[in-house]
Amino acid sequence: MFSYVPIFALFLLAGGFAVFSIIAGSLTGPKRYNRAKYDAYECGIEPTPQPVGGGRFPVKYYLTAMLFIVFDIEIIFLYPWAVAYADMGVFGLVEMVLFIVTVFIAYVYVWRRGGLEWD
């Protein structure tokens, strides 16, 4: 665990710097009230009314997030295999081919169903 101590030190330093910047920024700048400044910036036109909570976004992004999780898990399984590959040889290769093909079938399915299209 000792090797994580320097990371914690860097975390404290970076966090301190970020918080300091935010506080400093709010103190050093001028404060001249003008209602228009606090409107959403939409290139000068009247801002569109926003629903509470910041609005919604296309469901497409949700699909991307789900696909990301699928492949991220695949990566998590690939890393230990890649590191221990030297000790497993042919056995490891066959196992990994089976695993990658399994995930790949799902991938081809998503592709065929248009899950990777953006338009």
Add this chain to the structure above:
Amino acid sequence: MTGLGYAMTPVLAAAPLSPPTHRDIWWLIIIKTLAIFAFLVLATLFMIWAERRVVARMQQRIGPNRVGPFGLLQSLADGLKLALKEDIVPAMADKAVYILAPVISAIPAFMAFAVIPFGPTVSIAGHHTNLQLTDLPVAVLFVLAMSSLGVYGIVLAGWSSGSPYPLLGGVRSAAQVVSYEIAMGLSFVGVFLYAGSLSTSQIVAAQAHRWGILWAAISFAVYAIAMVGETNRAPFDLPEGETEIVGGFHTEYTSLKFALFYLAEYINMVTVSALMTTLFLGGWRAPWPISLWSEANVGWWPLLWFLIKLGIVLFVFIWLRGTLPRFRYDQFMQLGWKVLIPVNLLWILAEAAIRVVNVSNWRTWVIPIVVLAALLILGSFIADVVQRRSEERMQMPRVGPALVPNPDSPYPVPALGPATHPPLAATVAAREGASGESHSDVRTEGDGRA
């Protein structure tokens, strides 16, 4: 566990085993932490200046040259100017999250650099220490984790601003980063296959004789593309596409909060470049002609080689920005999901198969043939999909029939493309004819008023 793989051990043995993790004394940790922090801040200031100067030269301009020698202090002056600007929290913003987002974005950017090795063991005031803040056994995984955490800052900034452009920019950014993170994560596998370790120092050690770029050329190419997508830089700077969504997720940010996002972006750029140097370009090891010199890889010299390589990679970032136009979003996502990922998976299997062939006896030749067959089947899958899609595209225009502008509609329908757009004059004439009333007075406005 056939045991055949044990023939691989000579390759691993070539990499010197890492010294037993010796603990640095507390003041060494503090010095190294401060050094990394200072390095990142200075690198950011320098990069902003260098980018403006180099892009200016590429566009036949001079660039900033007023503040300090060669304009070197320009970014510092800009930072000070930002500090003196008003700190605005928009009325619609979710205040707590809005203020927290830049912090969430900046901290992981700094932390990821902790595992990058700058050089071998050196002696500082009689103490031997690695030129690396900490030598984690899972260093590369740590970098990936930090870059994932950075996404929270982006998406929360976009969401909490309470404004449409930042929201769009935030989700675009997040989708982009996670998509290219897969390509990036997969490209690391090619490196681990030859290095046999996730630790950055051991990966550098494994490149003593041959750089990763030679071992894993395809992985290198994929990583080179993915790192640009991951850092939202041109030509993949869609989340900040000025012409579409203003500044993207940081549109509403001002003052030092904006500066923090800017800082995080540039630090991320330095980090992915340093990671590329470490994984593929031999890390701090001297390049070939210099490496013949016996002193090249000891002491403080490696720091210089590392910085030179880092500088070259960073220059490529600037070069890309000066050269390439921005991608369209669907093309960009297509590149990530439909090209980089399958290419990467095939390459991983191919590299693994090659390694097996190299170390096994004749009987195991059967296995690579099986793998090759599997690759061919996968490839034909892709080819089939691609072919069908292109056929569909040939048969059907991209714009569906419901979206074709309707000349009978009383409402103006946006033009969807030159192919489907009826001539404007004909539409106007048809409408005027139908209403039985001339609008010519609108066009000759001056006459009407006179």
